[in-house]
Amino acid sequence: MNHKLQENCGLFGIFGDAEAVQKTYFGLHSLQHRGQESAGIASSNGKLIICYTGIGTVSRVFRSGSGLLEKLANPITIGHVRYSTAGSTSPINNQPLLCEYSRGQVAVAHNGNLINASLLRDEYEAYGSLFKSTSDTEVITHLLAKPTHVSKPDPLAHVLNHLQGAYSLLFLFDNRIEAARGPYGIRPLCIGQTKKGAYVVASETCALDAIGAKFIREVEPGEIVRLDENGLSSRFFVKAGTVTPAHCIFEHIYFAKQNSTIFGENVHEFRKKLGRQLAKEHPANADVVIPVPDSGTSAAIGYAEQCKIPFDMGFVRSHYVGRTFITPNQKLRELEVKLKLAIVNEIVAGKRVVVVDDSIVRGTTTRGKMRTLRQAGAKEIHMRVSCPPLRFPCFYGVDFPTKEELLANNRNLDEIKEFLEVDSIGYQLLEGLLSCAGLPADHYCTACWTGKYKIPVDRPINKFAMERYQLDMFDDFSRVDG
Numbered sequence: 001m002n003h004k005l006q007e008n009c010g011l012f013g014i015f016g017d018a019e020a021v022q023k024t025y026f027g028l029h030s031l032q033h034r035g036q037e038s039a040g041i042a043s044s045n046g047k048l049i050i051c052y053t054g055i056g057t058v059s060r061v062f063r064s065g066s067g068l069l070e071k072l073a074n075p076i077t078i079g080h081v082r083y084s085t086a087g088s089t090s091p092i093n094n095q096p097l098l099c100e101y102s103r104g105q106v107a108v109a110h111n112g113n114l115i116n117a118s119l120l121r122d123e124y125e126a127y128g129s130l131f132k133s134t135s136d137t138e139v140i141t142h143l144l145a146k147p148t149h150v151s152k153p154d155p156l157a158h159v160l161n162h163l164q165g166a167y168s169l170l171f172l173f174d175n176r177i178e179a180a181r182g183p184y185g186i187r188p189l190c191i192g193q194t195k196k197g198a199y200v201v202a203s204e205t206c207a208l209d210a211i212g213a214k215f216i217r218e219v220e221p222g223e224i225v226r227l228d229e230n231g232l233s234s235r236f237f238v239k240a241g242t243v244t245p246a247h248c249i250f251e252h253i254y255f256a257k258q259n260s261t262i263f264g265e266n267v268h269e270f271r272k273k274l275g276r277q278l279a280k281e282h283p284a285n286a287d288v289v290i291p292v293p294d295s296g297t298s299a300a301i302g303y304a305e306q307c308k309i310p311f312d313m314g315f316v317r318s319h320y321v322g323r324t325f326i327t328p329n330q331k332l333r334e335l336e337v338k339l340k341l342a343i344v345n346e347i348v349a350g351k352r353v354v355v356v357d358d359s360i361v362r363g364t365t366t367r368g369k370m371r372t373l374r375q376a377g378a379k380e381i382h383m384r385v386s387c388p389p390l391r392f393p394c395f396y397g398v399d400f401p402t403k404e405e406l407l408a409n410n411r412n413l414d415e416i417k418e419f420l421e422v423d424s425i426g427y428q429l430l431e432g433l434l435s436c437a438g439l440p441a442d443h444y445c446t447a448c449w450t451g452k453y454k455i456p457v458d459r460p461i462n463k464f465a466m467e468r469y470q471l472d473m474f475d476d477f478s479r480v481d482g
């Protein structure tokens with residue numbers, strides 16, 4: 001994928017484990033692909049919650065020798081890694097978001113995007129509420145604290161019914177964790193258990209594997225799972241069967257880690273199926289199949305298997321190039337592409353090459369890669385994409401460019417081929433994509449290809465919608481609460 005789309009967060013929580021904080025660190029580390037802008041951990045000793053968050057990756061924020069994990073050492077813990085899709089990259093928006101209200105402390109960690117957040121915020125501000133962040137998540141804490149909500153028999157369930165959009169949420173109260181998944185189940189959330197019996201919740205099963213916990217099941221759409229001293233209990237805030245799920249199928253195509261199982265299916269296997277299906281739809285006469293690593297790799301394996309063309313690693317990705325590389329002109333931009341994705345000349349020189357990628361967003365980076373392939377001597381380039389052309393933005397927690405910036409907006413396939421400077425182009429059909437999925441087709445969100453949003457978006461919130469609240473005055477590692 002070029003100009004990577006960004007997921008907006010990863011969640012991890014564990015109840016009743018002597019090494020809860022260390023395990024949260026490892027769990028978050030394994031979810032780092034879901035967000036690298038900030039990381040945070042909140043923990044409770046049963047009475048008091050403390051929290052530390054910072055800008056950067058997990059290993060940077062909780063750097064070795066800082067003593068932070070030791071300070072946070074408590075048996076009830078939640079953690080968060082963030083990429084901002086609503087609210088800017090500023091320490092004020094780091095999570096977990098810790099606050100205090102009439103019932104005590106609560107720390108909140110959120111993965112998703114609330115499409116009614118700015119509406120709710122305006123309502124609260126009209127009555128004088130003060131907000132300290134620009135993220136959509138803070139609205140949830142105001143809903144929790146509202147006196148008429150606090151007095152309800154199940155305040156949390158009541159609050160969740162006010163939220164619209166995509167959300168998987170962790171709430172850390174002094175004596176428990178409550179994990180909730182939105183009624184549409186757009187973002188994943190799963191439950192596991194350690195060998196010693198401690199319950200764990202995480203965005204993806206790869207985080208369970210990272211700490212040696214076994215997968216139990218997914219949190220169901222519309223379910224709240226409570227972890228406390230009595231173990232695990234469950235309740236639903238939306239009547240079961242009243243909402244058809246809208247799992248984000250892009251999680252399977254690109255976001256989730258290959259070793260994770262989400263929406264009932266292993267991600268790597270799903271992507272291989274996509275590759276096989278793509279080869280049936282768009283075969284090619286070629287000498288070698290190469291992936292755009294890492295997210296195109298599984299699909300390329302499937303494509304090569306189906307076409308019986310040798311698979312090889314024509315690109316080698318550098319894991320050490322950050323997102324902030326300055327690219328002021330075309331020449332330097334091409335150098336950046338080469339730096340991020342080096343070519344093994346021997347694999348592609350003089351060959352007819354099939355390149356498999358998971359998706360194409362703006363197309364400019366893909367074109368750069370194709371140019372470097374030509375420079376390395378590729379005789380023919382056949383681009384194959386394991387999802388259909390992206391034509392519409394996402395309002396459910398993925399940072400898309402504007403519709404106008406998407407390569408496939410207002411371009412037909414010939415124009416895309418010309419733009420990318422390739423010999424042929426083949427995108428997966430939507431029907432082909434859905435035929436690979438284990439659940440019925442109507443259980444997935446496909447809005448970025450179809451423009452059909454299952455949750456109506458009247459007043460969308462995106463990364464920039466709340467920038468009027470922006471305060472860029474905080475330093476890294478600015479907040480130690482509690």
Ligand code: SF4
Nearest residue numbers: 248250394445447448
């Ligand atoms: S619009 Fe696309 S990226 Fe967003 S939730 Fe739907 S399938 Fe996922």
